[in-house]
Structure formats: structure tokens, C-alpha cells
Amino acid sequence: MQSEAPQWESWNxxxxxxxVSDGCRHCYAERFAERWRGIAGHHYEHGFDLRLWPDRLALPLRWKKPRRVFVTSMSDLFHEAIPDDYVRRVFAVMEQANWHDFHVLTKRERRMLDLAPTLPWPPNVHMGVTIESDKYVRRADALRAVPAAVRHISAEPLLGPLERLDLTVIDFVIAGGESGPQRRPPRAEWLRDLRDRCVAANVAFAFKGWGGRTQGEGGRQLDGREWNEQPPRRARPPASASDPAADQASAQQRLW
Ligand code: SF4
Structure with missing residues (x-):
């Protein structure tokens, strides 16, 4: 019997x-946060201004069931305004909460590289970089240089062909088109080329969809089928009972 995949969680x-680059132009996190600017008492009362939330640092330690955790879904952990020590505290929690898998994604590969020697790289931390066009394939070179157990590339929103992308020691690529009224649609040949090179290099490939005016409008099929491959999962500690209070807090975290 196949074990049930752990649920996804955001931790912010x-x-x-x-x-920082072309892919940020229609940042969904910014759009979401800016809707609340000026609303006193709201988590995003200051819109998308960068803010540290130290009281959230220990949250994953209270989630007893193993989860796949998207780290800083509303920011970039390697943003230059986040103190070095704070990034180290985030990594220390990921190391301690070893029953979860943590997925970190950045567009700031230079800072990731600078800090990497000072960070623990436990096997439950998946490190990824966004590469939206050939102009940014250097981020994959930076990713190769960090000692992460799993390395992934997010080609989303895909804004051009990735002809110079080197897939050496990359475990997983996820690609997708942009959504929203001013979307920049991907071309089928860019996606086909990326998929074919992943297949040839034995790199797991997933296609999130074409995008559209609304998310999901264009569907998820590429050449008549869906692509949902995943990188190999490591063995994990057995699930135990959840802490109901932490679960309630985490439900809130999905939004904030
Ligand atoms: S790096 Fe990510 S979170 Fe930051 S502005 Fe760009 S798309 Fe948004």
C-alpha cells in the first residue's frame, strides 16, 4: 500500500x-499583501514591506505530523534586508524539525552562496532557485555549489527558452506559465525543450499549467498528458498525533 503524501504547509x-528580476513583475505575494495595506491590525497592514516574524520561528516544531513546508511563500529567505543571523535561525529550525521536508526557493543566488558555508544543510532541506529565462541560468550554477540534499529549479513563470540551462546534479524541475490579466504566456516549444532535456537527463519534471487570466484557465496538459513527476522522497519518521492548537495556527499561516 502506498503511504499518503504529507500535506503542504506554508511557513512565513x-x-x-x-x-529582483523579470519574473517578479506580477508577483502574486505582492498583489495579495498590498490589498491589505493601511488596514490597521492586519498582518499586511504595511503591505509587502519586508517584516520579520520571530514569533513564528518555532511553529514547525509544533506540527507533529510530517509535512512538506514551503518556506517563506510570501518572501525570499535570502533577501538582502534579512539579517544573517535570522536566516541561520530559520535553518536551525529546519534542521531540528527533521520529520518535515522544507522547500526553500530563492531568486537571490548570490546571497545564498555567500551564506551557504555558515548554514546547516540537513537532508530534509530542498533548495531551489527560480529561473524564468536564459538570462538567469547562473542561478543553477549557484545551486550546484550549495550542499543541499535535493536541488530543484522553478521555471515559473517561464518567460523564455532555457537553452543554456545545465541540469547537472539537479533533481527536479517544475515549469509553468504566468496567470493574471497582464500575463506573459509561455511558448510550447520552450516547455517541450525543457521537458525533453529533463527526460533525457533523468531529472524529475512537473508542469503546473499554462496559466491564463485566472490560475488553471489554460489547463495542465502538455502534448496530451499531465507531468507530475516528483524527486525521490527520503524515508521519514512515523507520523504522530498533531497538536490541535498548532494545527489551528497553521491554518491561519496558510493565508498569512
Ligand atoms: S523574489 Fe519572489 S517574493 Fe520577492 S518580489 Fe520577486 S517574485 Fe515576489
Missing amino acids: PVTGCTH
């Missing part, structure tokens, strides 16, 4: 960010 010990 930092929120807010600033644009």
Missing part, C-alpha cells in the same frame, strides 16, 4: 520582498 517567518 518573514513576509514582504522587493523585485
